[in-house]
Amino acid sequence: MTTASFDRTLAPVNQLVSEFGEQVITPDDPRYESARTVYQGVIDRRPAAIVRARDAEQVARIVTIAREHDVDLAVRGGGHSSAGHGVCDGGLVLDLADLNKIDIDVAGRTAWAGGGTSAGDYTTAAGEHGLVTGFGDTGTVGIGGITLGGGIGFLVRKYGLSIDDLLAAEVVTADGAILHTDADTHPDLFWAIRGGGGNFGVVTRLKFRLHELPSIVGGMLMLPATAETIQGFAEAAEAAPPELSAIANVMAAPPMPFLPEDQHGKLVILAMMCYAGGPEDGERALAPFRALATPLADMLQTMPYSGMYPPEEDDFRPVAAARTMFVDRIDRAAAELIVERLGSAPAPMVATQFRVLGGAMAEVSADATAFAPRTSRIMVNLAAIYENLEERPVHEAWVEDYVAAMRQSDHAAYVNFLGDEGEERIRAAYPNGTYERLAKIKAVYDPTNFFRLNQNIPPAS
Incomplete structure (x- = not known):
């Protein structure tokens, strides 16, 4: 941070400390390191201060102070932004964690x-x-x-x-x-x-x-991953009733205690599945997936929906090169490509995740909300997880090449999974006039683009 930017930030920080006291966390505060840390391991930014607001009135005051002093304001909810938008260098962070009633x-x-x-x-x-x-x-x-x-x-x-x-x-x-x-x-x-x-x-x-x-039938199902089982899983998910949603992760089997050692490192489909209905119908809907191959692990059971959110490691901060995209189908060619690319990746851990969509999501008109890709059929996320930051160019190149090979006719994007990928990819999340309509609304509610630390849509001129 330059001397000029430091001086510009010092005044609003002092004002915030005066008005909000211990709700303001500065670099000399023992809470600072934890407060500035976000989920993505590649993000390492140092804001001038982090402010934990307690209600809308305090949020409004913090926004006003940041705007009047013309300093960057990052807004943090859960801290999972793929691009790290919940934290900034040299500016202010508005942390919403205490707005949790x-x-x-x-x-x-x-x-x-x-x-x-x-x-x-x-x-x-x-x-x-x-x-x-x-x-x-x-x-x-x-x-x-x-x-x-x-x-x-x-x-x-x-x-x-x-x-x-x-x-x-x-x-x-x-x-x-x-x-x-x-x-x-x-x-x-x-x-x-x-x-x-x-x-x-x-x-x-x-x-x-x-x-x-009151309950669902869900949990984890792990199957051996071959081109046949990957294609079969995608086809079964498309044919399933709308009560069933599934997230399939094709990856090397981690050393889980319930897996035999000879399965560790072998390619598997680790699927998280959720049938929103009763046990008998759920078992029928899940049967085609279990029939694809002898499961390596079958933890599907009747449970409360909250069981789909197991406890997480507090210090898990993945360092990854990742991309999101939509595809029209996962046929045999696409499944073979997945197996080939995962088997030849330079990163120590790689994964291809796919989610068959449709159902209620596709029943809403594309212009009813600002989420435009309503009819996209399958969302795919590609990731290379690594440790040495110096290797980043290698893994970024691998995932870009993988995206190009996987690309089909659907060029839309899901904005929540976008990284720092530029305007073209932001526009891809808002096709068919949606971007232009958003820009006009932005000009009404934020004509100076004050809220710009996001997947930004500048106001229409």
Whole structure:
């Protein structure tokens, strides 16, 4: 940080300390290292201060101070941004972790939750009443961040995206105003935050629809991975009823204690599966997957939906070269490509993840929300996980080449999984006029592009 930028940041930090006291974490605070750390291991940024707001009024004040002093403001929910947008160098971080209050209306089947609430905490609280809202596949992700980008998780085929259950939100805009938005109040803003990311303000509270789901049939199923079983898994997932959503990870088998040693390191399909219904129907829906090959591990069982979010390691920070994309099909050629690429990768750990979509997600019109790729059939994520940061160019080149080989006709992107990949890829997340419509709304609510540390959509001129 230059002397000029330091001097520019010093004044707002002093003002924040004066107004918010111990809620402000500076580099000399013992909490600083932990507070600045985010999920992605390649991100190592040092903000001038981190401020933990407790309500919307405090968020509005922090936004105003940052704007008046013209300093960068990163907004952190769960800290899982692939591009590391929840932290910045030299600027301010607005940490929403303390905005985590959950109010459940059991009779009305709705819930209000703070923007910093984790998906796991929300799911546990709702599950106590036999109710669910679908978020992603990781419990520590913040519901605000995942919802703003769409929300593809274990219930996507049954109940759609997280935004499809979003009924209203409280948003602090760039001018420090606190707005309520829903289908009737600031409808343009409500349309934009359902898929348009953090471009339009800080979402401090969200109101969701809840679905009655006292139990699911789900968990982990591990199968040997061959071109035949990979293709078969994808075909079975497409043929499955919409109650079944699955996330298949094709990877080398980790040394799990329940696996025989001779299976460690061999290519497997590690699938997380969720049938949103009763046990008998669930067993029928899961039978085609079990029939693909003798399972190496079968942990599918009837359980509460919260069981899909097992405990996570607090210090797990993967260093990875990763890309997200959509494909039209995983046929034999695509399956053979997956096996070949994973078997010849330079990284010590590589994975190809695919999720067959459709169902409720595809039943919503593409222009009903800012999430446009409604009819994309299969989402694929490619990753090379490594340790030595000096090797990054090698692994980035490998994953780029893999993407090019895997590419089919669908060139859209899922904004929540984008890294720092440039404007072209951001535009790919918002096809068919969606980007241009978002830019016009951005010009209304953030004309100076104050909220720019995100997958940014500049305001239309």
